[in-house]
Amino acid sequence: MKEKIEAIKAAVRDQINKTEALQDVQDIRVKYLGKKGELTAVMKELGKLSKEERPAVGQLVNTARAKIEAALADRMEELKQHEMEQKIQSEKIDITLPGRKPVLGHMHPLHLTRRCMENAFLKMGFSIAEGPEIEDDYYNFQCLNFPDDHPARDMQDSMYITDKILLRTHTSPMQARTLQAHNPNEPVKVIVPGKVYRWDYDATHSPVFHQMEGLIVDKGIRFSDLKGMLEDFLREIFGPKTKVRFRASFFPFTEPSAEVDISCVMCGGKGCRVCSHTGWLEILGCGMVHPNVLRLNGYDPDKVSGFAFGMGVERIAMLKYGIDDLRLFYEDDMRFLNQF
Structure with missing residues (x-):
């Protein structure tokens, strides 16, 4: 043992x-x-x-x-x-080696475009106003010369929450809100950037998109003021050689109204697939503030006048950067976003 x-x-x-x-x-x-x-x-x-x-x-x-x-x-x-x-x-670390730089983010192309547009208008003396995205029918339609039976309401596929509350279909309600918040004897000069909502979704439409509204009301405002201001703005955004033309149109809240086109950014106005070989691209709508809109919001159209305009931020960005599908802005694809 x-x-x-x-x-x-x-x-x-x-x-x-x-x-x-x-x-x-x-x-x-x-x-x-x-x-x-x-x-x-x-x-x-x-x-x-x-x-x-x-x-x-x-x-x-x-x-x-x-x-x-x-x-x-x-x-x-x-x-x-x-x-x-x-x-x-x-696991030993050589502290003499250079460090790894963190990956830095950058601004989304829509924010870049919006900031570029805002800066252009700020240099012209505009101020920035913002308002609610959930809006009352009173501000979204009635104060802008849209009565209940107005056919222009059919032009906008609205997202209603109740019979009188909806997601705003345009930034134009801030025209009414701004006018009602100001003294009628004082001039108004604002732009209104923000999100809007409609029942659309395809290569050129999204149910959520961005607009920029502009409004000037004062004594002696003329259509020629609107024309000169928009020409300066569009040439700053798209380049000094950009041609601009105005076409008669209709909007319930402006009279007279116009659609504004610019020479095609792809072909320089020569004609291509992007501009349907016309040499022109539609860019925004505008017009003189309708007398009814002034009256509905406490202003006397015999004493003051004004003009308003509105444009899609996505539309500007697509033309500025040569993007052919609006949905790319919202798909969070880093292969797309890293290009900006």
Whole structure:
């Protein structure tokens, strides 16, 4: 029995010296000290010994077990330390190397376009006004010369929340809100950028899109003022060689009204697929503020006059950057957005 215990101790020492991983040490523990281990088996044979031999052999087994556990614990600690040193070396950082620059974001093309448009108007003395996107029918239609049965209401596919509350279909309600908030004897000169909502979705329409409204009301405002201001604006956005033309049109809140075209930004007015070979691209609508709109909002059309205009920010951006599908602005495709 004594020889067997010594043989186990020697075998354990030899195997511990050959271990290279924590699992190897654990395997030795199970092999010799586990429930079915070799030293445990020796312990179970003590009952076969005489009363005189049993204490001495039991003492040898306990001593051997303690030494084996201590040797295993020491080797386990050595291997843990070795693994830690290897991990430190593998994860070592050379602080002399240049750092990794964080990826910086940038402005969305619609925000770039909106800011460019705002800056152009701010230089002309306009101020910026903003209003609610959930609007009352009173401001969205009635104050802008849209009675309940007006056919122009059919031109706009509106998103109603209740019979009288809707998501605004244009930024024009801010014309009424701005006029009613001002003293009729004081001039008004504002632009109104913001989101609007309609039931449209295709390559050139979105149910959510952006408009920029403009309004001037004062004494002696003429259509020629509107024409000159819009020509200056469009040439600043699209370049000094841009040609501008006005075509008679209809809007309920302006009279007379006009559609404004610019020479095609793709072909320079020569005619191409983008402009349907006409050389012109429709860009915005405008006109002199309708006398009824002035009256509905507390102004006397015999004393003051004004003009208003409105345009889509997406439309400007598509022409400015040569984009052929409006939906690209809203799909969050980084391959598209990283170009700006």
